[in-house]
Amino acid sequence: MAPLVVAMGDPAGVGPETIAKAWEARADHALPPFVVVGDARAIEAVWQGPIARIGDLRDASRQFGTALPVLSLHDAGAVVPGQPSADGARAAFHALETATGLTQSGAARALVTAPVAKAQMYQVGFTYPGQTEFVAERCGVSRENAVMMLAGPSLRVVPLTTHVPLADVSGLLTVELILAKVRVTVRGLRKNFGIAQPRLAIAGLNPHAGESGALGREEIDVVEPAIAQLRAEGIDIDGPLAADTMFHPRARARYDAAICCYHDQALVPLKTLHFDEGVNMTLGLPIVRTSPDHGTAFGIAGQDKAHPGAMVAAIAMADAAATHRERYAAHRT
Numbered sequence: 001m002a003p004l005v006v007a008m009g010d011p012a013g014v015g016p017e018t019i020a021k022a023w024e025a026r027a028d029h030a031l032p033p034f035v036v037v038g039d040a041r042a043i044e045a046v047w048q049g050p051i052a053r054i055g056d057l058r059d060a061s062r063q064f065g066t067a068l069p070v071l072s073l074h075d076a077g078a079v080v081p082g083q084p085s086a087d088g089a090r091a092a093f094h095a096l097e098t099a100t101g102l103t104q105s106g107a108a109r110a111l112v113t114a115p116v117a118k119a120q121m122y123q124v125g126f127t128y129p130g131q132t133e134f135v136a137e138r139c140g141v142s143r144e145n146a147v148m149m150l151a152g153p154s155l156r157v158v159p160l161t162t163h164v165p166l167a168d169v170s171g172l173l174t175v176e177l178i179l180a181k182v183r184v185t186v187r188g189l190r191k192n193f194g195i196a197q198p199r200l201a202i203a204g205l206n207p208h209a210g211e212s213g214a215l216g217r218e219e220i221d222v223v224e225p226a227i228a229q230l231r232a233e234g235i236d237i238d239g240p241l242a243a244d245t246m247f248h249p250r251a252r253a254r255y256d257a258a259i260c261c262y263h264d265q266a267l268v269p270l271k272t273l274h275f276d277e278g279v280n281m282t283l284g285l286p287i288v289r290t291s292p293d294h295g296t297a298f299g300i301a302g303q304d305k306a307h308p309g310a311m312v313a314a315i316a317m318a319d320a321a322a323t324h325r326e327r328y329a330a331h332r333t
Contacts, residue, residue, distance in 0.1 A: 001032075002109040003060040003069075004318055007099035008038025009114030010092045012084045013296030014306035019114060020047040021308035022315055023068040029312050032319045033064040034112070037102070038095040040072040042079045046302050057107050073098065081302025089120035096131060100138050103287045110288035110318035111135070114311070115296045129163060131291065132282050139285050147184040147283040149257065150266060150293055151317065152274025155247070156257040157266035158185050158283075169262045170218055173205065178226035182259060186235055188283030189256055191328045192321040201246060201255040202227065202239035203265055209240045218261075247273075276309035279317045288321045290314040 009015035019036055020043055022029075036043070040051055052067035054060060060069040073094050077087030096113060103111040113131050128134040136146035150157050160181055161172050182200065189198040203209075204223060206216035213220055223240040230237050238255065245251060246258055247269040260266035270278055271293070278293035292310030300306055 001061075002107060003057055003064070004032060004034040004110045004112060004315060004322075005057070005071075005099040005102050005108040006034050006036050006112040006315070007095045007114060008036055008042060008092065009095070010084055010117045010120065010296050011039050011042030011079050011088045012081055012301060013115055013117065013298055014294075014301050015114030015296070015311075016042040017046045017081075017301065017304070017306045018292065018308040018311035019043070020049055020068060021306070022311045024049065025308060025312055026064070029316060031312065031315050032109075033061045033069075034315055035060045035108070036068065036070045037073065037099040038070070039074055039079065039091050040070040041074070042091075043068070043070065045079050046081055046304075057102065071098070082298045082300075084117045084120045084296070084298060086120065086124055089117065089124045089126070092116045093121060093124060093126055096134065097138075100135050100287075103289075104139065110290070110322045112311075112314050112318050113289065113291040115292065115294060117296050117298070132280075132289075135282060135287075135289050136285060139287060141285055144180060145184060145284045147181050147188065149185065149188065149281045149283050150270045151279050151281055152270055152277055152313075154249075155252055155270055155273055156189075157260055157270050158257055159260050159263050159266040161262050163263065166262060166264075170205065170216075173218055173222050173261060175222055175226045175229070178202070178223065178259070179229060182226070182230055182235065182237065183233075184284040185257055185259065188281075191325050192281065192283065192288065193256075194324040194327065195256050197236060198257065199255045200235065200237040200257055200259055201241055201251075202237060202259040203243040203246055203261055204240035205261040207242070207244075209242045276307050277313040278310055279314045281317065281321070288318050288325065290318040290321070 050067035052063040102108040210219035
């Protein structure tokens with residue numbers, strides 16, 4: 001079986017440390033063989049464990065039990081944890097390109113991406129809002145059809161809008177946007193999680209889901225018409241619901257994913273419940289791609305303070321999704 005690949009991310013961030021700690025915890029979490037793509041020196045700068053530099057992914061499984069396999073790309077310059085640089089950003093870009101290509105080719109089973117520093121990436125020619133959009137384009141998928149899902153053990157959320165000012169959200173919410181995102185989410189839950197009949201809940205934009213128009217008409221004019229069309233397509237979706245009552249335990253038991261109108265409506269409950277184990281999964285791609293749901297954390301890089309939980313969860317979820325996809329494909333043929 002092909003290994004997973006983990007793009008190292010910014011070599012000065014916490015990616016190298018969390019990846020190494022994930023390898024240390026491989027037996028405790030039954031992690032599958034994975035290969036790091038990036039500069040091995042970045043790992044050596046923060047970790048004293050065994051590293052196996054490999055030139056062929058087929059060597060990963062043989063090495064994985066005794067050393068962390070690294071497909072080393074020596075282009076990060078002088079690696080200083082906590083101090084991002086243009087050389088480091090170029091290394092992160094190169095690692096992302098290489099790891100994406102390996103996964104597309106089938107040499108790798110799934111892709112996990114460690115955090116990058118967007119400000120530095122933009123300085124070296126990276127023109128995408130984030131790694132999600134880059135991977136989507138390389139896979140031939142439009143940005144509109146690549147859906148960001150954040151997932152933890154007891155909650156999955158999909159924000160309809162992501163990194164935009166809150167003042168712009170109302171104007172960006174359309175029936176067409178909701179239809180497109182929900183359809184991709186349903187397919188993703190079936191393929192990546194093995195949920196044959198996904199149950200969804202969608203939050204209203206306004207307090208109390210608009211109070212029948214008293215607190216805003218987005219629910220009446222946009223959300224409800226989208227729900228009606230989705231239900232006509234056979235999709236099980238409830239809403240629009242008041243967001244303040246959607247995330248307690250009894251409510252979460254009634255759906256497989258929550259569709260949220262804006263970034264914080266989705267991310268606040270996810271990070272409150274699963275701060276150390278949240279995973280960002282991109283739905284709508286022909287490959288499996290996950291990422292730990294945190295940033296580069298330059299402030300603690302190199303200090304042995306980074307918690308590996310989200311990296312462990314991202315690797316485990318990528319492996320599980322790849323397995324579900326194989327079963328889904330087999331069932332469809």
